[in-house]
Amino acid sequence: MRSILPALVLGSWLSATALAKLVVHDGSFTPDQVLRVTIGQIDSGCQTHQDIVVNGTSPGPVLHILPGATTWVRVYNDMDDQNLTMHWHGITQRLAPFADGTPMASQWPIPPGHFFDYEIVTDKDDAGTYYYHSHVEMQAMTCIGALVVDDCGQAPFQYDDERILMFGDWFDSSSHSMASQAGGAPFQGPPETGGLLLNGHGVPGGKTAVAGKDHTRGKHSAPGQRRQTEDSQCELPVIDVDAGKTYRFRFIGGTSLSLVAAAFEGHGNMTVIQVDGSEYSQPVSTDHMQVGVGQRFDVLFKTKTAEELQADGNRMTYYVQMQTLDSPRSFVGYAVLRYSQDAKIPAVPANPVVDIPTGEATWNWMEYTLQPLQPDQSDFPSADEVTRRVTIDVGLVSLPNGKIEYQFNKLSWFESTYTSPLLVDIYLRGEAAVPNYEAAIKNGGWDPNTLAWPAKIGEVLEIIWQNTGAEADRFQGMVESHPFHAHSKHFYDLGGGPGAYDADANNAKISQLGYKPIRRDTTLLYSYGQRTGAGQVASWRGWRLRITDAGVWMVHCHILTHMMIGMQSVWVVGNATQIEQVPMAESQGYLTYGGDVYGNENYNPTYYEWTNEAAKQCQPI
């Protein structure tokens, strides 16, 4: 029904199972999912305010899709004056190069009043926990939702039911004004979280939770204003469970800046079974979770039996403690694990209910620990296979205009760096728009002309993040933690530590431990509590990966305020011929702002559809 052209067979760098065709999304086309993004009312943090919502709420709806499948998600930009994109965080999108949702890197943003049909192409082994969020400015503060790739058949672990536990930061400010402030001059200083949210709800610092009352909704506030609502949403967030069951808890680091630790009062250890989707891990037991911005952890959680609840005085609620780690000020917040919907939601406890380890324990949590469930299927390259090491110095500097900027080997990247998306530019100008590999090698990995980082298909890269003490005025010698996220292909994490990376020492450590890393898409370059001289090396984090998928892919810190002041990079994998997978005639609609792939009520867009034939083998459970 969707096809108007016969399927085309693709180049050899693509999966043999992939087919592509041109499709018109006219009146006969029904998207698999629809997301409408607009400015709306958010009841959160004991206040109501206006910010970006998805299908009327923040977070938006939980999307369930299948592995080994092509899913079309229609995203409407119903905002009046802001651009929009949607990124499918953790999905490689190797077969949908224009649908990765990175504005000015892989696509033009969706103009107000238009929609874009995102094609999400999953691989057969992509089952796991992901999320979607806008990649424009700091819209991901509220324009966000969970994305679950369901298992193809039975999951390798048994559980009765599942719950999403998505963390968020609460701020007394809108995403647009926070973004303007972050990029402003003079720099006002790093923002602190106002409170932690679980699935969009929470009680921020300075607010008193209301225990167990009926909800009485406050009146809607005027646009841009906040008003205190006495009852509405000033209760602790709740996760409802039944006694005597095993749950798959899908933790999602949907915060804007906080590294969050969480633990459950009065319950036994959890078992980690997956991290960042895509590959199950060997089970690892832990008494608390630690989830950085952009990370996902799936765990098995056993609830108390009816007898155990009875023995505990028929208690029906237990606290979930959530606290920020590795930030100048620690915030402690709470949620409630509830065994009966009749049970009253308790108020915030006077004191912390569990002891969550901090400091050194933060930096050691799950390090050199998570290994693939099926090690024989691991594609972890050995140290001998590495063809190039890119060492990236992470710095913070002051500019003459009073702004401050994060840099990777002295390069910052902003949405405003390019006047058109680099992928579009490569379509229009071919090899001239592709970063020059030789020039980049001589320049710390990035090409001074295109301001992008090239990689060749077939390379085995080691990317070493090297933290340095800030050189910026007022912040000299400061060292922070950064959750670095890679779009497209997942990497193998080599670990991290204080000081400078020592390849021989770390390779020896990995072989001595017999450690086989698991695939990840977001890992933390920790501060290790360091303070050092301006520009001095402070700590490191290492990644290793095989370069396979042509396209324009971003690698960046996932702290939204850090992204706003330059902590992003654009990588170009492959040459122009390898990247231009969509034939020129069929790609025209993608090449201009508001072009023919951006539909509205008067216009049916035409897309290039990639199909993963492996989808046919998957039957959902």
Ligand SMILES: [Cu+2]
């Ligand atoms: Cu950062």
